[in-house]
Amino acid sequence: MERARVLVVDDDASIRETLELHFRGAGHDVATAASAEDALSKLSSVDPMLVVTDVRMGGMDGLALLETIHARRPDVDVVVMTAFEDMRTAIGAMKAGAFDYLVKPLDLDQIDLVVERSVRDQRLRRRAAQLAADAAEPYALSQLVGRDPRMIEIYKTIGAVARTRTPVLIRGETGTGKEVIARAIHFNSADAAEPFVAVNCTSIPEALLESELFGHVKGSFTGATADRKGRFELAGRGTIFLDEIGDTSPAFQAKLLRVLQEREFHPVGGERVRRTEARVVAATHRPLERMVREERFREDLYFRLRVVEIVVPPLRERRG
CATH class of the missing domain: 3.40.50.2300 (Response regulator)
Incomplete structure (x- = not known):
């Protein structure tokens, strides 16, 4: 070392x-x-x-x-x-x-x-530094537009949190630019040269979401004809962006919690533990506090994800 x-x-x-x-x-x-x-x-x-x-x-x-x-x-x-x-x-x-x-x-x-x-x-x-300057130019803080005071505070938060590997929860209505913020966090970090892997949790059937994120081994289910790496493994030391995390099931939430706590997971059908160093950025338009009270979203996962929370104002409420 x-x-x-x-x-x-x-x-x-x-x-x-x-x-x-x-x-x-x-x-x-x-x-x-x-x-x-x-x-x-x-x-x-x-x-x-x-x-x-x-x-x-x-x-x-x-x-x-x-x-x-x-x-x-x-x-x-x-x-x-x-x-x-x-x-x-x-x-x-x-x-x-x-x-x-x-x-x-x-x-x-x-x-x-x-x-x-x-x-x-x-x-x-x-x-x-140089790679980030080139690849991240559209997501550089200087390129993020808008003079709304709340957006300016968000840009400051992006700059601060990009220096860490802390989980981030981004909340806001659909179409407010949550993925743009997630990409800005990634491309302003020390790991900007690593992959940014985006997953929309609502676009993948619940039965396949675990395999998509954690991978699977050959023969683990019908159609699994070869070993396949999941998104967490493909992300390396980069960022995995889990959009619409509020729409996932309690069973999946329990598996994601383990990844955040232990930094490890099992591929579907596999026995060997895989480790991950990817930073997790999650986003949702759902009212997670209410979902926690109604026991539709795990409280422990909620607090793990919102170490840093960014609330994006609706477009109709922004100035400039």
Whole structure:
């Protein structure tokens, strides 16, 4: 794995020491700070690729540090550490643009995966910059038209969420441009060179939707004459856009929830687990809150999808 420059921020000396020893043992350059203020003073001299910070510290907290680093150094990835019972804060950090979060007590193997992903993502950002500039020109934020204040806020959200791999839920009436927003998120991300795979959940019969998304193995059902990769596998590290997610069945919702939670799935008729790194962007025109209350849409899936929620105003209500 490529060497990373990591800045560890925590007011607990034992955690700083544990992470410093672990990162050095893995071959990374590492510096530590006992407070957010100390971290900011070292930002220029350390020049980190990645900042790993606790959330709850005396003085400036980890969320404020995240915002300050993004303002000063938007190229630096920030990972927050939080207790299991403080998941609301972790979700808030992801909405604010954190690269990822780690739950205490820390799993060192999980930390290694996050660092590896950060290093890889930063390399891809550099490689994808020119590709994104060419392929994504129609979806560049500068090309999105409209002066309606609500649309301007949406463009800002696109810019912020594109830096992360957080699931996004886009809501709005049919014809309001939900797929355009999904494509803009993808083509302004570090993975713009990866596939953007769009699936309209209402255009595929319910009986075939699982096979379409997760693939199938030969002989798993009548007509399955060969192994076939599903859309999740074809998306690679790109984006899979699930349009009209509100029209899916509870059975399918349960399978999608597992993909979001575990990042893995089984092809239809297959025993071998496949993993996915695709970012999920979902869209619907349905009133999901009401559907959750009526038990027609899974509440746990709803909250998994709407870590970031974009509500698109109807065309008739927009100005400019």
